[in-house]
Amino acid sequence: MDLSLTEDQTALSELLGRILSDRCPPERLRELEAEPDWFARDAWADLARADLLGLCLPAADGGGGYGFLEAALMLEQVGRALAPVPLYATLVLGALPVAEFGSDEQRRALLDPVIAGDLVLTAALAEAGDDLPPAVPATSARPAGSGGWVIDGEKELVPAAHLAGRILVPASTGDGTTTVFLVDPATDGVTVERQVSTNLEPLGTVRLAGVQVGAGDVLGTVDGGAAIVDWISERAVAGLCALQAGVCEAALRLTATYTSEREQFGAKIATFQAVAQRAADAYIDTEAVRLTARQAAWRIGEGLDAADAVSVAKYWSAVGGQRVVHAAQHLHGGIGVDAGYPVHRCFRWAKHLELLLGGGTRHLVRLGTVLADHVAPLSDRESESRSFEGGSAPRQGSPE
DSSP: OOOOOOHHHHHHHHHHHHHHHHHOOHHHHHHHHHSTTOOOHHHHHHHHHTTOTTTTSOGGGTSOOOOHHHHHHHHHHHHHHTOOOTHIIIIIIIIHHHHHHOOHHHHHHHHHHHHHTOOOEEEOOBOTTOSSOOSSOSOEEEEOGGGOEEEEEEEEEEETTTTOSEEEEEEEEETTEEEEEEEOTTSTTEEEEEEEOTTSOEEEEEEEEEEEEOGGGEESSTTOHHHHHHHHHHHHHHHHHHHHHHHHHHHHHHHHHHHHHOEETTEEGGGSHHHHHHHHHHHHHHHHHHHHHHHHHHHHHTTOOOHHHHHHHHHIIIIIHHHHHHHHHHHHGGGGGOTTSHHHHHHHHHHHHHHHHOOHHHHHHHHHHHHHHTSOOHHHHHHHHHHHHTTOSOOTTOOO
16 A cells, blocks of 8 residues: 555645645634634635635536545645634535435535535534444434424534534434434524534534424435444544644644754754654654554545554544644743644644544554454464364374
8 A cells, every 4th residue: 555645636735735824824823713603714715716625526516536535635734724614524524425425406406515615514423422423313303294304303513513504414213223314504493502622613512403304305315324424424533533634743843843943051952862852753643643544544535444444543643643742832841831822723623633533542442352353262272272282283294
């Protein structure tokens, strides 16, 4: 597996990075964080004008036809710029699922405005008490007249809910079955309560009370929502890991610049052994976060089994990401904890992403289980060992 980027991928990444860095310098980010929308609209418009918002959507729907790896590279640049733009929500949680599972009418109605930068999408997957999308949501939908549905329930931690024109909402529609609905948040019965995350990003608590949707608002098939949620969830996690890779790079670059310029005892502190070693460890962690995130995105884009790769990426993003930003703050000294200094913004973003992904321990437990399943049971190994020690094992060259 070669994770070297092609010329097109490098050009895409550099273009998006230039747009976001130009539109979202630190002073502008402070202004955006103080605004209720937390949305760099000028940067979003520039991404649309550069045909970047539809780049990873199918060519048949007016997109560029690129894959999920390219989407992950775009998210890396969002993380690197710490840019408040809803690319993760709109592309990964909304547009890609609509392109994959939506009807012709749904794709025409939703994807063209997304590509033009006129529509923000998101998905409401999490519910109270669950840190992962539940297999069968507590949110429910019951049939109404003319093939429609009435939805009741509550979703939490919905990114860009305050900006979205449509929200993908999984709801239980039978005994252990789930259906995904396209809900307009302006519909009667939908309320969005604003919560503020660690990185100051608004996350919505979406409440649905007797919300009526039509038969044309079903994404995919009735009772076929579980597969759609799994499809979205795998890409959502990989997308968060790509964001974390960008955040780590931003923190590392700030640290490299600072330690190369800051003097102590008549020398640049980057020349001190302890500082150099700590920075080197942060570099290694950053590369691990980046490479594991890209590996997961590549496997997803190629249609390969990506479950283990995603778990590896989650571990490095959660644990490695925190090590990087802690090192960045430590090497900045007192200025590292100044809330107005850019490196502190990296810390807030990395903590936000770590909490969304879950702690590293749970991912190690899953990976340990996977490894254990590939090893012969101890009783079998002991039996083989005793057989060999007892002389019953075939000798080299024996016809047995």
